[in-house]
Amino acid sequence: MSSMQKQSATQSQKLMIFVLSMSLYGLATLFTELIPSFQVGIVEFSVEYFLFIPLTLSMLFDPLSAALGAATGELVFSEIMLGQFGGLGELEKFLTVTIGVYIAGRLVRDPKNRAMVGVAAFVGTAAQLLMGTVVDILKVQLAVEDFEAVAGLPESVFATEGFAFLNDLLFSGILFALLPTLYLVPKLYGKIEPLIGMAPRTRDSAVSGISPKAILVCVIGFVCAIVAELLATAGTALIDWEAEWAESGTAMAIGIVVAAIVVIAVLLVMRRAGEKKAAVN
Amino acid sequence: MSKLMQKLSENILDKFSMDFLRNQVLKNAYGNDDTVIAGLDPRILLAWYLFFGLIPWFVNDIPFLLGCFLLVMVTTILARVAGLVLFLFALGVFAQTGYLFLVTLFFGGDASAIAPLLILTLKVATISLASITVFSGLDPDKLSNGLMWYGCPERLSFSISYAYRMLPMLMEEFQNVLLSYRLRGNPPAHDTFPGKVRYLIYQVKIIMQSFYPLMLNTAKRSRTTVEALELRGYRYAAVNKAVKKIRLSALRVSYNDWLFLAISGLVVAVSVLLSTLI
Amino acid sequence: MNAVEIDGLTYTYPGAAQPTLHNISLNIEKGDFLAVIGNNGCGKSTLCKVLNGLIPHFITGTFQGTVLVDGVNTLESDVGELARKVGYVYQDFENQIVRPTVLDDASYSCLNYAFPDYLDRGRAALRLCGLEDREGEYVWQLSGGQTHLLALAGALSLRPDLLILDEPIAQLDPMHADRIYEVLRDLNEHHGKTIVVIEHHTEYIADYCKHVMLMKDGQVRWMLPTSQALQRVDELEECNIFPPQVTQAAHRMRRDGLLSGSGPLPVTVGDGLEAFSALRYTPSPRPVPEAPGGGAAVSFQDVSLSYRSVKGEPHTVFQNLNLEIHKGEKVALIGSNGAGKSTLMKLMVGLLKPAQGRVELFGEPIGEKKAEDLSRQISLVYQNPEEMFIKDSIRSDIAYAMQVRGREGWQERTDALLARFRLSELQDRDGRLMSGGQMRRASLAIGVALNPGILLLDEPTANLDIATRREIMAVLDDMKDIIQTAVIATHDMQLVCQWAERIIVLRGGQVVADGTRDEVFGDHEVTSLVGIRPPEIFTMGQRLDPAALCYTIDEFVDCFREVSL
Structure with a gap:
């Protein structure tokens, strides 16, 4: 009985952390989505990085709930609510953010240790950015069919993506992830926990650092992110649209057009009939 | 360059007033349900x-x-x-x-x-x-029902409705916290170029810092919310197949x-x- | 059978040294309308969470004794089953509403517990709360009072027999507060619900509740019928609970030998008519308030403003508004929710810009002022103090504005302010973790830190229990010498009557009345038009003699004298 109670209590706390992380990070990403970024040459200036929010929460609370909450928050607030949902790409973002935040949260055993917090924030951000960069490069490579053939394109993609990674890591990583996290974690430690009805994380209560299991889970997650992209290539080969059109030719296309027109006509008539019926009733 | 910086620093807090952003987001979320x-x-x-x-x-x-x-x-x-x-x-x-x-x-x-x-x-x-x-x-609810029908996790569809519900409140709170900084803070003069850079840095810093009060306030909120969710049967619904069926029965193809x-x-x-x- | 039977309940929160509830035994009859009173931290809310099973099923801790709700032992039941027996409305009810639209939220619980007729149940609950014509609206379109009714509807939809409300009217204007209590009375009398409210407003207790339970230090002191309970003036005041003004006045007059008779003290205005029947009104000379000396502090000239609305036409708040506030005035801004009070304040601090016309501060248009000058001249204290705490201790919050301006001697001034607002001991705590009254005091200290020429206060006494409210009113009174011009937007008519020298009544963005309290409260057309509810003691005086204008108990006691017939 008592053990079951304890379980449900931690469940509810996890839900609180999820809700907290989702609302805050969601709100923050909503604004980054709304405030246009500016580019000077290839250096991008933007207030892009609010990753410090879930990073902070994951260091103070259950890392997985904070990580999942943040990823969901971004998906819901900035992608779905603003209609900026990018299809497959979002799965990749979801997974990389989750993994990055989760790693950072697991690394911190004692939130009062500033060095530990700093290293964790940096590693988490770097992990997220690196995964993002790898997937980004793959994405462009897959989308532009004759990628290698276009003069200057491969180099430019590698150069911009590589540069963006370094820029993000040094600029956003330090300014927008490391410093705010270092500012917030010690300030919030011991204050925010009672509001949620929890004991602050201590050296003894912390989930032990990065375990092999955690690494395995992260790797699997990242592989999923890549597989999502690779499926796309496989899809192109399988479907092979253009070949199909060339062979079946115009006749089939005309058939479809005629069929569609007939269906529309029938539907219109049926709808009118339905309306009349409704009016009579 | 300096013109660009000016644009940049003005854009963050001034030109795009929070009210405007809030209005646009709300408009997008709720304004087109007909x-x-x-x-x-x-x-x-x-x-x-x-x-x-x-x-x-x-x-x-x-x-x-x-x-x-x-x-x-x-x-x-x-x-x-x-x-x-x-x-x-x-x-x-x-x-x-x-x-x-x-x-x-x-x-x-x-x-x-x-x-x-x-x-x-x-x-x-x-x-x-x-x-x-x-x-x-x-509209958010239809969307989450639709996603649920395709087997998306219940947590996601809950998150969508909850986000739509909370957004106006969260934005208002964020706006008020920022307003506190605006009323009491002392932003650097931004007439000269270095001043503008300083102003920009100041603004970014303020936005970062405003998450400290926001985190605490939201933590307080989420505790009531999660307790209320428990009372309102959220956890029961998550494991009850019948609930999903009832909810989805409202969907009709016309x-x-x-x-x-x-x-x-x-x-x-x-x-x-x-x-x-x- | 009783709705609730508690026997030997002792409960300790996890990690707490002392039990919050200590050996409580009580029975609540079916069909009762019970008010639970007690000062902050006496365990009222904890007791309510025991009834709905959140304790011990959701919030753990040490739990002893038995709690039977409708004959079911809460320990052997679960939160889901209990939710169908006990409805609960939180004090911060906004956070309890989790769905975007009204009907959706009202029927949410029923859906979760898999009732196929969940929509009908939701609609029925909305009907009980008088929200039936709003079912399609979004939650954020509702006013504060309607949002509370929605939270109530959400709890009602499961058709529980017992309803618990934690401070239902703390955030509402008097009209909405009446509405809530009318709904509760209807539920109690016509639908057989047992109702438990945690309430500080003894006027409402006197009007609506059948029994009162006093809690102190985690224990039940007594549970008595309302009229008897409110007689115990001394005991209540000792617990920082203040009986209705009519009762207080009668108590004081009897004590001082001004009122004869030995029957029970009156607890409502109706009772008072009889109890005070021997009194006659003798106007006592009152000091005529001096006319404000200075020129205009704020002036609105032909100001028009409209908000962009989410759908359709922009919503006009002000149309050609003209208003002047003079230096040295103490102004109260009243009017129902949505009359434009907050908007007016936002215009004054330059947060909103008028579409037409101009707003001037000390003779200069606001738009041309630098933010830095502006904050020295005018300061705004929010309704919700938590949003004013931007630092991690109240000391740094108070110091912040002075510190970033490099104000000379800011540290000494911070110390002085901390001492003045009795916060020195708490100076290193985060504002959010303090009690309601402490938060309020801290927010006032922050507001006056820069010594602004004009201080704006948005609902300074909302959400406070009566004792804390008194304390804040005393602080405001005490501040009169350090602030020159002050404007308070409020629903709290006691505050208005005690503090304000000039009252501006807004309705639909128009100034419908503007003058002293006698001019405003004495004008029945205005009060009934805007729905202003004067303090109870004022109404009492008016009922006894229409010429009487007594705003406080002191004035009432001074003006009414027993005449020997």
């Missing part, structure tokens, strides 16, 4: 999105892509999406491709780069507009839905036809 698109069945729309959000990635045929693009453009207009979202869409497309084009030229590419990039632009634009149509056009699909099919078929004729 459109043609909002009246459609979410399952049909999601299936439609699956086509227009995926297939364009795999096709490199310009007439086909153009046909799809025109169609999703019309649906976006029908969905009455807020202006800011469309502006962001335009910006997003440029950021992804227009910018790539400039860089390609810089690395010695020539006009041969235009065709693939045009295709890429059309792809990106079609997919973005399709998602704007579906995700901005549908003639309008089939008509929408058929018209979309017609447009696609016509563009395929055109591409075979060329």
